[in-house]
Amino acid sequence: MSIAGRLLQILLTTALLSFVFFMLIGLMPGDPIDLAIAGDPRLSAEDAARLRALYGLDRPLVERYLAWAGGVLEGRFGYSRLFAQPVADLLWPALRSTLLLVGLALLIAAGAGVAFGVAAALKQGLAGPIGLIALLAQAVPGFWLGILLIMIFAVTLGWLPAGGMAEEGEAAWRFLVLPVATLAFAQLAAYTRHAAAAMADALRAPWIRTARARGASEARIAWQHAFPNAAVPVITLIGLDAGALVSGAVITEALFARPGMGKLIYDAVMGNDSNLALLALLVVAVVTMLGSLAADLAQRALDPRLR
Amino acid sequence: MRIAAGLLLLGVIAAGALAAPWLAAALGHDPFAPDLLNRYAPPSATHPLGTDELGRDVALRLLWGARVSLAVGLLSALIAAAVGTLAGLVAAWRGGLWDGLLMRLADALLALPALPLLIILSALDPAAIGLPRGQAMADVLRIALILAAFGWMGVARLARAAALTVLAMEFVRAARALGVGEGRLLLRHVLPALASPVAVATALAVAGAILAESALSFLGLGIAPPAPSWGNMLAHAQEALFEAPLLALWPGLMILATVAGCTLLADGIRRRGA
Numbered sequence: 181m182s183i184a185g186r187l188l189q190i191l192l193t194t195a196l197l198s199f200v201f202f203m204l205i206g207l208m209p210g211d212p213i214d215l216a217i218a219g220d221p222r223l224s225a226e227d228a229a230r231l232r233a234l235y236g237l238d239r240p241l242v243e244r245y246l247a248w249a250g251g252v253l254e255g256r257f258g259y260s261r262l263f264a265q266p267v268a269d270l271l272w273p274a275l276r277s278t279l280l281l282v283g284l285a286l287l288i289a290a291g292a293g294v295a296f297g298v299a300a301a302l303k304q305g306l307a308g309p310i311g312l313i314a315l316l317a318q319a320v321p322g323f324w325l326g327i328l329l330i331m332i333f334a335v336t337l338g339w340l341p342a343g344g345m346a347e348e349g350e351a352a353w354r355f356l357v358l359p360v361a362t363l364a365f366a367q368l369a370a371y372t373r374h375a376a377a378a379m380a381d382a383l384r385a386p387w388i389r390t391a392r393a394r395g396a397s398e399a400r401i402a403w404q405h406a407f408p409n410a411a412v413p414v415i416t417l418i419g420l421d422a423g424a425l426v427s428g429a430v431i432t433e434a435l436f437a438r439p440g441m442g443k444l445i446y447d448a449v450m451g452n453d454s455n456l457a458l459l460a461l462l463v464v465a466v467v468t469m470l471g472s473l474a475a476d477l478a479q480r481a482l483d484p485r486l487r
Numbered sequence: 488m489r490i491a492a493g494l495l496l497l498g499v500i501a502a503g504a505l506a507a508p509w510l511a512a513a514l515g516h517d518p519f520a521p522d523l524l525n526r527y528a529p530p531s532a533t534h535p536l537g538t539d540e541l542g543r544d545v546a547l548r549l550l551w552g553a554r555v556s557l558a559v560g561l562l563s564a565l566i567a568a569a570v571g572t573l574a575g576l577v578a579a580w581r582g583g584l585w586d587g588l589l590m591r592l593a594d595a596l597l598a599l600p601a602l603p604l605l606i607i608l609s610a611l612d613p614a615a616i617g618l619p620r621g622q623a624m625a626d627v628l629r630i631a632l633i634l635a636a637f638g639w640m641g642v643a644r645l646a647r648a649a650a651l652t653v654l655a656m657e658f659v660r661a662a663r664a665l666g667v668g669e670g671r672l673l674l675r676h677v678l679p680a681l682a683s684p685v686a687v688a689t690a691l692a693v694a695g696a697i698l699a700e701s702a703l704s705f706l707g708l709g710i711a712p713p714a715p716s717w718g719n720m721l722a723h724a725q726e727a728l729f730e731a732p733l734l735a736l737w738p739g740l741m742i743l744a745t746v747a748g749c750t751l752l753a754d755g756i757r758r759r760g761a
Contacts, residue, residue: 197599204607205607207611315750321746323721324743327735431702434705435725449606449610461607
């Protein structure tokens with residue numbers, strides 16, 4: 181499918197998702213007025229009814245969706261009830277923080293995973309142990325690893341902060357180490373297994389035998405002939421795993437109290453902040469789909485057979 | 488070998504989960520009864536792994552958590568396997584529009600980040616989607632259904648690929664030529680060939696569901712306390728990292744062992760099939 185076609189598909193999916201999310205959030209117990217009543221018991225039933233009518237909460241969900249969608253199309257994203265700020269102002273810093281976390285983790289996971297995988301494929305003796313370790317490592321729940329890391333490096337050794345973000349004058353990287361390590365480890369095992377399988381496959385291809393017959397050195401065979409072919413499935417995995425990576429980021433942020441998209445969505449859903457929850461969910465979905473698309477394009481650029 | 492190791496791990500955990508009430512009677516305490524004078528007790532003869540933030544026995548709660556986690560994992564994987572097999576079979580058999588629709592739906596669900604969606608689904612009022620609210624069993628059913636909605640795609644893809652291979656074989660043409668009906672053909676000739684890939688995908692779905700359940704319960708959206716689940720035990724343990732660091736170790740090890748068991752099982756079946 182062409183790039184334009186894929187972008188159109190993403191656009192349609194986003195529109196569909198916005199409707200589904202709106203309905204789901206509408207099904208969540210309690211609306212902002214219920215919360216207002218809980219916060220101020222002097223509000224009477226008449227006040228509640230008046231407020232509901234004022235904010236249009238008494239109208240059917242579909243009608244409210246159309247009003248919201250119309251506003252978004254005109255660039256009015258609404259206010260966050262929880263943070264009392266325009267939703268758009270909240271999203272950008274959160275998205276930047278999450279992208280930094282996800283990007284670093286992906287870089288480390290894919291880089292180290294490919295290194296381990298290639299080592300497993302090249303050295304016969306390493307294939308079994310690395311494969312088994314990767315298999316077991318995939319079973320480690322990411323957030324539990326995060327707790328263990330906090331226990332070791334923050335509680336016991338006191339080297340790194342247990343969570344949060346850097347204040348003025350603090351080194352930002354120290355707050356990134358543990359979250360990035362937690363998120364990267366969860367993905368590392370998958371990349372190792374994938375890279376090992378892909379490299380082993382590539383080394384069995386007929387042109388490897390040809391290269392060897394021509395007298396190419398083993399290093400040249402591995403890096404010039406096999407590796408480029410093994411890299412393609414790894415990039416496929418990046419595309420397929422974009423969703424899992426973002427999911428991992430959500431729980432990592434919750435664990436380390438990092439203000440990113442994951443924490444924003446969680447707080448918004450818990451705090452019944454429907455404007456914020458909706459837009460944050462949509463932004464995350466769109467970014468994930470764009471990530472998949474980018475991986476697909478990279479794959480196509482690298483593999484002439486897919487063009 | 489991997490199959491045996493996986494089955495052994497899962498068997499031990501399942502046996503512990505089933506034996507939990509008898510072990511509770513043998514140790515002589517109730518894993519739900521708080522004992523506030525005995526909070527964060529270190530491991531001892533009466534409390535093999537110590538006690539938690541309310542003075543309840545950690546070992547017994549782990550086993551009770553195993554009942555919950557295994558129930559959620561198995562239930563959601565079975566639903567996902569049934570739905571996925573059906574979807575894969577229909578997609579391969581009907582082809583064309585059905586194939587396109589089902590597989591695009593699977594692609595779309597796979598491309599989305601699952602956890603944010605699970606968060607919003609778990610936050611729904613269960614009564615609004617026709618489920619009872621509040622009881623532990625209802626929690627298990629609710630989480631299992633939500634996880635199954637995001638777990639069937641893997642099964643569907645593998646089932647579809649296997650069904651396509653079988654449907655292209657000579658004996659299927661022969662059976663059709665002999666006048667075997669389509670229903671009988673699918674049930675008797677195609678479905679048995681899907682057993683191995685579906686078993687692999689189901690074992691992986693159990694692992695995925697247990698991980699997702701623990702993540703949701705950790706966030707406070709899964710199994711609600713006082714019912715123990717490994718995820719909500721970890722959430723409480725994280726708040727007490729300074730007082731009782733060991734509390735955070737056990738539930739994670741249980742999840743690790745269960746998921747590793749499922750993965751070993753799946754890997755073993757796949758290797759034997761290949």
